[in-house]
Amino acid sequence: MNLLDLKDPKQIKDMNYDELNQLCLDIRNFLIESVSKTGGHLSSNLGVVELTVALHYIFNSPNDKLIFDVGHQCYAHKILTGRSDKFSSLRTYNGLSGFIKRKESEHDIWEAGHASTSLSAALGMAIARDLDHQDHDVVAIIGDGALTGGMAFEALNHIGATDHKVIIILNDNNMSISPNVGAVNKMFEKLRQSKPYTSLKKDVKGVLKTSGVGESILSGMQNVKDLLKKNLIDDSIFGEFGLNYFGPVNGHDIKEMINIFKLAKEQEESVVIHIMTNKGKGFSLCEEDRHGYWHGVGSFDPNTGISLTKLPNEYMPWAQIVSETLIRLAKDDRQIVGLTPAMINGSKLEKFFALFPNRAFDCGIAEEHAATLAAGLAVAGKKPFLAIYSTFLQRAYDQINHDICRMDLPVVIGIDHSQLVGEDGETHHGIFDIGILQPLPNIIIAHPKDAIETQNMLYTAFEQKHPFAIRYNKNSIAYQENDHFEHIKIGSWELFNHTSTTKAFIITYGYECTKLIDKIKNNNLDIAIVNARFIKPIDHDMLDKISAFDKPIITYEIDMLNGGLSSSIINYYNDKQSSVNIFRFGIGDLYVQHGSNVELKKGLKLDTNSFIDSVIKIIEDNEN
Template identity: 55%
Template sequence: MNLYDIKEPCDIKSCSFEELNELAGDIREFLIQSISKTGGHLSSNLGIVELTLALHYVFDSPKDKFIFDVGHQSYVHKMLTGRLKDFSNLRQYKGIAGFQKRGESVHDPWEAGHSSTSLSAALGMAVARDLDGSHFHILPIIGDGALSGGMAMEALNQIGSEQRNMIIIFNDNNMSISKNVGAMDEAFTRLRTSRSYTHLKDDLKHSLSTTRLGSNVLDTMKRVKNAVKDNIVDTSIFGEFNIDYLGPVDGHNIKNLVKVLKIAKQHEGPIVLHVITQKGKGYSFAEHDEEGAWHGVSQFDPKTGQSLAKNPPQHKSWSEVISATVLDLAHDNQDIVAITPAMKSGSKLQKFFETYPQRSFDCGIAEEHAMTFAAGLAAAGKRPFISVYSSFLQRAYDQIHHDVARMKLPVVIGIDRCGLVGEDGETHHGVFDIAMLRPIPNMILAQPKDSEEAQNLIYSAFQQNQYPYAIRYPRGSVPYKKLSAYSYIEAGTWSYQDTGEPQLVVISYGSDVDKIVQKAEANQLSLRVVNARFFKPFDTEMLEELCAMQLPIIVYESDVQIGGLSSAIVEYANDHGLKNTFVRIGLRDHFVEHGSIPKLRKVEQVDLGTLFQVIKDMLKEHSCE
């Protein structure tokens, strides 16, 4: 079958297994070539090709519901549901999303960008189906990394109790973004390699070779469940939740996958089908990746595997700047420990883990646990640094609020990937953390404008020992030079730079500050550009001085306005009788879709072009008064 002829999943149902295997090869080649041009999630999709083909071969989407946990591994599903022609615009503005998207296709019943949600969603749909008296299959597809998340465990608990019909596809590739860690991973490893399961797998293979799906298959399933309970109790994760188990099955053998899926289709109640896959299969660079470099990729040369995105000379990613500073400080401070919830590679903490293995902790995909774990360390006198992507920090809100800030524990929180992140879209934009953390008492929240300030803020965070201290930093790179000595920055202080005798004030933060200065100087505009590096506490003394200048004031932010920097300023001005009018530029009250960061900033009118048009209009108006 020609890959480009597939418009609906039913188009593959007449294929022979030989044709399906040929199709799998074509899909892999397409994925490598296409993603090399657009960027995207490569390894997870290469690993799920045969499984996705088998699922669509046996089940009937959109009547049957496929829920891909996280959703970044749904590219093959999109290709089989009529969206292959759109892959040239994958993750681009107004193009197809890199995750399942309900508004994009009837074949996408759920959408997510965070892990461990699929089982809860599937149970909700199963209960709704049964209340309506409907009959269709619900298939959450969840990986071993996501299955270790607390939310997935909570869902399994109720799934075992409710006993609703659903088929949980356990896509086990022994990887999340980086190598999995923890007792759950060790249990899965024992499950994969147990002699009991090896024998049971042979029994299952024999049963599948028969023409009748009868008592021998059901007996095999019972033996699987009994063996879990009787022989390897410490790995009986699913059996102890009262959920039947079938597997493990080779996730790249389409013929066997189809047979086992047909058995699961006849099962009453919840059942787990354990499928062993290889992340990155079919592309050698991705197959041998143990650090997550091929999980999500920018444009690359498919022949050499070399990324086409290079940092300029003397630049480091913001994540590298932060982690390098923490590592440097840890040399003299034995109490500093580093924590990551399964993002060691993305947060650039590998060097810290290598240098101080006894002081490094990967908690797995468990932001809530990781944050309270950090709180416990701080309560016992250690100085934890925890790095969490802004989008995932939302999952630890209660822990920051209740366990960290309420007890004034000096946890240093690195909020990575803050602001608009681009092609991953709505679920990943880190634009809410300022509004999220500002209302919490005892918090210090800051963002550096450059690498020098970043190093000094990290130093300052560890120098104080009274409050939780969060430092946000964006995706991308910044000019970097390691400081020979650090300087302490007092919490709540701002700085400013004039580009002439000020005629207008711009208050902003992050790397935009220097860009505004440079653009103002290039255009010979006389501004006072304020580096509002602290959101909480903030520099009320400087704000009052700025208001006393009786100049127009623009507050320019690239995050949500509601609860953000401009909200803080307007609230203070109102409560303290400051009569100034502030022009606010920021993200409005909606979720921002996917696209390149420059494109999104322009569309959302938070780009420098928009800012400077407002500046020129205000200067013109002010000069006429």
């Protein structure tokens, strides 16, 4: 079948097993070809092709609700629901989202991006269904990685104690982005190696007979009740939560999955179906990848796997600069420990983990735990570095407030992927952390402008006796190792290009600062740039100094305006009753979609050129 002819999942309902297998092959080839051009979440999607086809074969979306946890593994779902013609626009500005998007299709029921929300959402939908006396299935598809998140356990705790039926499909590939970690994962290991079992709370035999898989399970059991008692499933987490369990089932065998889904549909109670998949199935580079390099990729040559993204040699991802610096500092200071909630690869901590295996901790998808773990380590005299993406830090807000800032503990938080993150879009932009962290007492928030300042800032951070957040974005920048570390005075800003005739002051931070300094020099603009490398505390002396010139003061942030740097600057001037002419540029009260950062900034009129045009207009208006 030509995938472009697929407009509705109903079209696959009459297919036989051979046709379904052929369809899976076509989808897999299409995904490799298409993602090699656009980039995207390749491995997770290759792993769930048969699973998604079997789901759409048995369940009737959109009447039955399919809820994908994280939502990064939704590509086959998009193809089966009529969107293959849009894949060339995957993750581009105004193009197809890389995640579930409600406005794209009636089959997209639940949006995510952050892990471990599917079970709570599913229970909510199941309760609503039952209150309204409706009759449909609610199916949550959750990975073994996402199941390590605390929210998933909160939901299991609730689901196991209610009569509202939820079908939970555990997509177990033994991988998070990198290999899955933790005791729950170890428990899965036992299940993975077990024979297919069914653990039903009610009478089993009648139900098992209804399907091929059920019968084969039944024939292997001489005395079902006895076996179930001994069964490790009953002692497993699902049994303890009072949930029925089917599995493990081969996630690349359409027939087995169809049978087990039929069985699940027939149950009256919630059930966990344990599906075993190979992450990256069908593309050897992905299948063999144990580091997560192929979890999310840019464009690549599908024959060789070689990345098509080229950067100058001296360029390095900002996170790598931070982790190289961390390594240098940790070599001299044995108290430094590194933590990541499941992002070893994303946060470029592989080398740190290899060099300091006893001082490096992957906490799993557990941001709240990671933050409080860091607090515990700090109380006990360690110097924790918590690497966390800005967007996922939001999960740990209370822990940063209640456990780190309130006790004024010296935890260094590396806020990775801050500002716009481009193609992952709405759920992933790192634009809220300043707004939520600013009100917290004791915390220092910094955002360095280049590689040298980053190294010195991290050094400075470890010298402090307070919580210290250092932000950096996902870009690569020119890197050069500094010969020695320099202390940066807390709260001190820098002024560039200030002359006796300066026409305006721009206050900004991070890479925008570096770009503007270059732009202004190259274009001979008589504008001064303030490097607000500390977002908290702000530099009162600098603010007093520049306000004395009575020129426009323009703030420029690729972050939310609400609660951003400009808010505290305005508060300061307001509290002093200073009359200043302030203009603010930043992200307004909206969620920013996906696309390249270049396009996103243009769309927001925050790209350097548009911004400078606006500044020139402000200067002209001021002078007339």
